[in-house]
Amino acid sequence: MSAEKHEFQAETRQLLRLMIHSLYSNKEIFLRELVSNASDAVDKLRFLAVSSPALLGEDTELRIDLSLDKAAGTLTIKDNGIGMSREEVIENLGTIAKSGTKKFLESLTGEQQKDAQLIGQFGVGFYSAFIVADKVTVLTKRADSDEAVRWESEGEGSYTLEPSFKLDRGTEVILHVREDDKEFLEPMRLQHIIRRYSDHIGLPIRMLDEDSKEWETLNQARALWTRPKSELTDEDYQNFYTHISHDHEAPLAWTHQKVEGNLEYTSLLYIPARAPFDMWDRDQSRGVQLYVKRVFIMDKAAELLPPYLRFVRGLVDSSDLPLNVSRELLQGNRTVEKIKSALVKRVLDMLDDMAEKKPEDYAKFWQAFGVVLKEGMVDDVANRDRLAKLCRFSSTTQSVTPEVTLAAYVARMPAEQEAIYFLTADTLAAANASPHLEGFRKRGFEVLLLTDRIDEWVVSNLHEFEGKKLESVARAGVDLGGKEETPEQVQQNKDFEEVVTRVAKALESRVESVRLSSRLTESPSCLVSGDNALSQRLQKMFQQAGEKVPLAKPILELNAEHPLVIRLRDAGEGEGFVDLAELLYGQALLAEGAQLEDPAGFVKRLNKLILGQTEAGRILLS
Incomplete structure (x- = not known):
């Protein structure tokens, strides 16, 4: 032919x-x-x-x-x-x-x-x-x-x-x-x-x-992994990493271990320096290579490491598994589970060591794989405390790069601070500009700024660290006003009792309740979630994913010392009051990064107020 x-x-x-x-x-x-x-x-x-x-x-x-x-x-x-x-x-x-x-x-x-x-x-x-x-x-x-x-x-x-x-x-x-x-x-x-x-x-x-x-x-x-570690150089390990991973940037760390006893296996595991291009491809299979008695069995044995360690490269060579082992036999196999548990410990030991002795390398690792590692905070209950110590965050005192550890945060907490405070947001800029932070900044309380999507699930599973509870600054239960009301606060509540009731009625279809805020110092209003409700950001994420979840109305908080809220108190009945109430609610929505239900109506109402075309607008301009 x-x-x-x-x-x-x-x-x-x-x-x-x-x-x-x-x-x-x-x-x-x-x-x-x-x-x-x-x-x-x-x-x-x-x-x-x-x-x-x-x-x-x-x-x-x-x-x-x-x-x-x-x-x-x-x-x-x-x-x-x-x-x-x-x-x-x-x-x-x-x-x-x-x-x-x-x-x-x-x-x-x-x-x-x-x-x-x-x-x-x-x-x-x-x-x-x-x-x-x-x-x-x-x-x-x-x-x-x-x-x-x-x-x-x-x-x-x-x-x-x-x-x-x-x-x-x-x-x-x-x-x-x-x-x-x-x-x-x-x-x-x-x-x-x-x-x-x-x-x-x-x-x-x-x-x-x-x-x-x-x-x-x-x-x-x-086979390199069968040779004594004393014979191998860093270059040997790096060249082998290139061979199995096709990544020609040197790995950040590796561990080579031969186990003998009840289990017999050799493992060689690497921490890459950068994420592969297909890290988030759901159809891409993951895992380390599996050998049995030096016979290659499969390229990506996902059963040997949990999904949150899918960035790890390397291999395992077991003497205890049969040569005809399949993926089905690996699932639920007691030997595999024991090897998996030991491998997880080895990887976390590697990360602990890197974090302690090579912080610059660990910062590089966190930049590449921190979001993936956080998944373990949700999935791996047994190692949650270890993983919590490995996590790095941005905060109100360190927002340029995520360098804050929970241990360092706790160590510098003021004596009167009772909890670890955090705020979730879509971006670091949005978090830094959130009105929820105002009272905490005034009191000198550091707040962790969490912007990864996984963070909502992380804080839902990590309830405390070293005896300190984690609390969202956007929750209704967080109160910076003290356990007992001062005489000034009692009087303020009386002065605004009627206006709070009227605003609640004007917005009753969209808010659970209205109250005066102890957290606001500059902004006129903000929205907070009930203590047992899903956060506003998490509700939005479920909606974007097409999931049907019970949506809880937020609570609107007003800053009684802000000129807009004072003008609201002094406004009369009718359209002007409703316009101001809607304006405060719309501003709070925007500060959350949420969508306005009626953007055109909000702009029209805002223009009327600015131009003094309503009674409230004239009060505002006076």
Whole structure:
């Protein structure tokens, strides 16, 4: 059969042009990516061979081989892994699957070194071959098939595909190296690259010695996690992290542990320095790699860590699980639950250590993953206290970056302050400008400013810290006026008793009640939630999500010392009083970041008051 010609998708063509003409200053990374792909293919074969041993046949020595042909100008990377069918070749090499391509292209900045670090993360590692090659040929045969496929492209707009002949399973990637890149046909150069980037790979990477004509193994050929920690350097750990995560920014921390006793397993866990591009993609699977007796089982075993630690990268190699373990068997498995509990402790230990000894690194971690870690405050009751200590917040005394710990907050509380105060809002600017803070600022009480959506659930589950209750400054029960009313307050309540009743009647369909406020010092009004009601922000979030929840009316508080409220008291009956009451209610709504029910009516009413076209307006202007 003749070769079929196929066109690359538009985004793939764009990516290849960047690869060939402009992207990379560090060209040697192409070999790291192709060797990593070959290693993945071998891991897939190991996994499938657990249930289908016939896939291995007689060729049980799994390996990756590099071959040079200086006369032809080619470098071949060959593995005896799972191989690919015709359909898989089209899917994996003819298009860039998933949503990775577009996001990869959008992430390019023009900074070559930074761009080079993105390639593996977005699943486009194969295309790095075109950094040094003007033509790439792929010959592959799946382990369970007799049909081989030949793929070839010059990296421009198309590729060819045709049936071929291949005796053994696996894949050969043949690079026709450009004239300017002949350095990659030198054995010493390739040996240096393999030892730098791929020494950790747990199968032999071999190259034919030109003098002895014997195969020479270039790497340690032992799985990194099985080696003693005393043999490993920071560079070894960082290179292995790059291999399993495709993130080329160094991790913030890692922990390597071998457990022996009732349970036998080895874990190697990493804390990344930045969030992946698909962190919030609900369809994206999460988890660390799972090996059983050094046999690769699954790439993302979500059952080994709770969802709030989904940012952790790494692997677990267990000696206690069966080789044919499935996701269904992992769920509810007692051994898995014990390993999971131990892994959670290891991760939290890592974070504790980082927070104490490397606060700058921890600040970087919190910026990237703080919102995710907070989910554990809701889901992980057993570790809630530990997680609370790890949380960082903005506050009225430190609002530039979230640096405030609950322990530090409690330590600097004034003696007369009885609770940890917080305020939830959509943005930091909205929180800082909230009228709810006025009385607390006047008394010198620090307030935590919580702006992440998860914070509403966090404070609903974390009721106290070190014996101090958490209280919202937007709750009706928070009273800064003291436990007993002063004579002045008693008189003030009498003076405004009638006006409070009249405002409550004017707004009865929208507010639960009206009262004078002890928290306002500058603003004329604010809205607070009943002590047993959902917060206004949480109600809004449920509504936006299409959830039906019982909506509680807010309580309107008035500042009896504000000129507007005093004018309201002095206004007569009729339209002017209602206009002022509506104005105060509308202002309170806006201060909450809520939507006005009748924006046009509010503006019209405000204009009338400003221009003195009502009795209340004339009073206001007097």
